[in-house]
Amino acid sequence: MTAWTMRERRMTVASLRYTVILEPEEEGGYHAFCPALKGLHTHGSTLEKAIANAREAIEVYLEDVKACGEEIPVEDFCRRSLKTSQYRSLENQPS
Numbered sequence: 001m002t003a004w005t006m007r008e009r010r011m012t013v014a015s016l017r018y019t020v021i022l023e024p025e026e027e028g029g030y031h032a033f034c035p036a037l038k039g040l041h042t043h044g045s046t047l048e049k050a051i052a053n054a055r056e057a058i059e060v061y062l063e064d065v066k067a068c069g070e071e072i073p074v075e076d077f078c079r080r081s082l083k084t085s086q087y088r089s090l091e092n093q094p095s
Contacts, residue, residue, distance in 0.1 A: 016072070018036050018058055019035060019075060019079065022054075030043060032051070034061075036077065038073075040054075
């Protein structure tokens, strides 16, 4: 199979949207991953760099999927923020 032309790449990638989770790292910077694209993880020293790296990683991932003749993954998970009724510190619990 041939690689995508730049026009195909822009048209195809521009029409897809994927959720990216960005988590601050203890040593600084951000870890970024995309739940819909298994194994896609990257990082950046700033939030902006992590987002740019994630965007590039998604494009490369999708190019590889196409080159392998596989279907483009579709995001199909539910996202909910859950509120808990209370928080109790384990340190204050009786032994």
